[in-house]
Amino acid sequence: MERTRITIFDTTLRDGEQSPGCSMNVQEKQKLARQLDRLGVDVIEAGFPIASDGDFTAVQSIAAEIRRPIICGLARAVPQDIERAWQALKGAARPRIHVFLATSDIHLQYKLKISRQKCLEQAREAVRLAKSFCQDVEFSPEDATRTDMHFLCEVLNEVIEAGATTLNIPDTVGYSVPADFGAFIREISQKVKNQEKGVVISAHCHNDLGLAVANTLAAIEAGARQVECAINGIGERAGNAALEEIVMSLRIRPDQYAYDTDVVSEQLYPTSQMLCDTIGVPVQPNKAIIGRNAFAHAAGIHQDGMLKNPLTYEIITPKTVGVPDSTLVLGKHSGRHALAQRYEKLGHEFDRRELDELYRRFVLLADKIKTVEDRHLLDLIKGRRTPDHTQPFAVAASAAAGQSSREPLHKPGPAAFSADPNASTPQLSPGSEHHGEQEDYLWGV
Numbered sequence: 001m002e003r004t005r006i007t008i009f010d011t012t013l014r015d016g017e018q019s020p021g022c023s024m025n026v027q028e029k030q031k032l033a034r035q036l037d038r039l040g041v042d043v044i045e046a047g048f049p050i051a052s053d054g055d056f057t058a059v060q061s062i063a064a065e066i067r068r069p070i071i072c073g074l075a076r077a078v079p080q081d082i083e084r085a086w087q088a089l090k091g092a093a094r095p096r097i098h099v100f101l102a103t104s105d106i107h108l109q110y111k112l113k114i115s116r117q118k119c120l121e122q123a124r125e126a127v128r129l130a131k132s133f134c135q136d137v138e139f140s141p142e143d144a145t146r147t148d149m150h151f152l153c154e155v156l157n158e159v160i161e162a163g164a165t166t167l168n169i170p171d172t173v174g175y176s177v178p179a180d181f182g183a184f185i186r187e188i189s190q191k192v193k194n195q196e197k198g199v200v201i202s203a204h205c206h207n208d209l210g211l212a213v214a215n216t217l218a219a220i221e222a223g224a225r226q227v228e229c230a231i232n233g234i235g236e237r238a239g240n241a242a243l244e245e246i247v248m249s250l251r252i253r254p255d256q257y258a259y260d261t262d263v264v265s266e267q268l269y270p271t272s273q274m275l276c277d278t279i280g281v282p283v284q285p286n287k288a289i290i291g292r293n294a295f296a297h298a299a300g301i302h303q304d305g306m307l308k309n310p311l312t313y314e315i316i317t318p319k320t321v322g323v324p325d326s327t328l329v330l331g332k333h334s335g336r337h338a339l340a341q342r343y344e345k346l347g348h349e350f351d352r353r354e355l356d357e358l359y360r361r362f363v364l365l366a367d368k369i370k371t372v373e374d375r376h377l378l379d380l381i382k383g384r385r386t387p388d389h390t391q392p393f394a395v396a397a398s399a400a401a402g403q404s405s406r407e408p409l410h411k412p413g414p415a416a417f418s419a420d421p422n423a424s425t426p427q428l429s430p431g432s433e434h435h436g437e438q439e440d441y442l443w444g445v
């Protein structure tokens, strides 16, 4: 099956940066732009040059330094914006001016206070001016999804004539659902002369209903060949469509989507992390693709399956998106197998009896603290509070040495395990009594 290429237009540094708490200075934008280049995005929208001197400088320096992707700057449909955008962009290897003008009646009437006729003329003149500077011109009819279809197509045909090379259709207010947004894009590509002119249709979705990615995918199916998105889904209000989710949906379901991108998926997690560090805004733990818990398996039955074959519960390997390692979160729902595996990673191997005993102690501890960390596990085998029992286990395995010179068990009575300083007489919790061999597979289902 022939696969169609989708242009990934990243707007983390523009729409994303405009959102509360996400602003970046020049150096931060430059650093992110270098990472977006490594990630393999096709277009970097670096900023809104007329908005501030800082944004102008950021766009200018990114244009000067980052040479592979197209560098884009935003401009309202007025001469001073377009000229300022061009001043910032002119040093780019591949510059693009992105002109926008609202087209919905509600925006024309209340925000711009202009007629449809005036809107049509302004759009045409703005694109014409941009084209006089730059071959690559994108036009966005702001609030497109609430614009009368007939008028919208009129504007789009007008800007195609004026030289626009990409028509970006924004669902500015995030009101669309996939079926109607897909139909909307399809109708536009049937009614405007984009194909005969080689003009690309693009989608720009906002996440007010949590549907930005779904709407974007619907747009692709309906003929959009560029998608606008942001790392971690940052952007105005509820954000933009999340780049990492779009890219991985296409990659993981090629049976549904015969489309490719040039994104280097292994750079998704590093890029996400860099953005979080830069703006100081973390992503929710359960965020798809790059959230802290996206690859954390806490339920015992899941952990056991994961250890036998990650495909049991993992549709994306952590490595694919650049996450260092799949995280099995050890808690009271974990089974023996997960515990043994973690100990192995820490350089300790146990026989069955040793592990049983350790497991009992582990469950006691996990009942008290939510997440058992590596240091707790090491405490469990050290038996810190019982120096008399210096070697509860004669464990000599070392991950570093790769050796496993295991010796017979040195009588580990329950008291030998006293990682919990408060448990002078450890009592097994009622649940943990039932942790027989089979329960590992049932626990936490």
Ligand SMILES: [Zn+2]
Binding pocket: 015, 170, 172, 204, 206, 235, 236, 240
């Ligand atoms: Zn937007």
